[in-house]
């Protein structure tokens with residue numbers, strides 16, 4: 001690609017931000033940016049620089065301090081009201097992450113054991129499914145898991161699980 005094209009793109013990038021450019025030039029610039037990583041990076045950098053300049057030039061309203069305090073207080077109240085939900089989501093996340101993280105080790109352990117005992121592949125592969133089901137407490141539906149977690153943290157009365 002010739003240097004002229006990059007120079008034109010550079011000019012258009014600057015011009016577009018300041019005074020705007022005709023649709024034909026916009027089209028050309030979009031196409032060039034799609035093909036040219038260096039001009040595309042320059043356009044992004046220009047955009048970011050302008051954005052930070054704009055945010056700096058915003059005058060601080062006189063009521064900002066009191067509004068900020070109000071928001072902080074509001075947020076603190078919200079947090080006090082919803083710690084249990086945070087626990088629920090944290091517990092679900094940890095539980096799922098643990099299951100996902102340990103699955104490969106269980107798989108490898110069963111593969112190793114299966115080969116030691118020279119079992120056919122299908123046997124230890126089925127074993128993986130059984131271990132997974134056992135770890136999920138025999139219930140694979142995520143709703144059950146969530147409900148049990150909610151019951152554990154006291155959000156929901158225990159139900160009779162069959």
Ligand SMILES: [Zn+2]
Nearest residue numbers: 006009036039
């Ligand atoms: Zn270019």
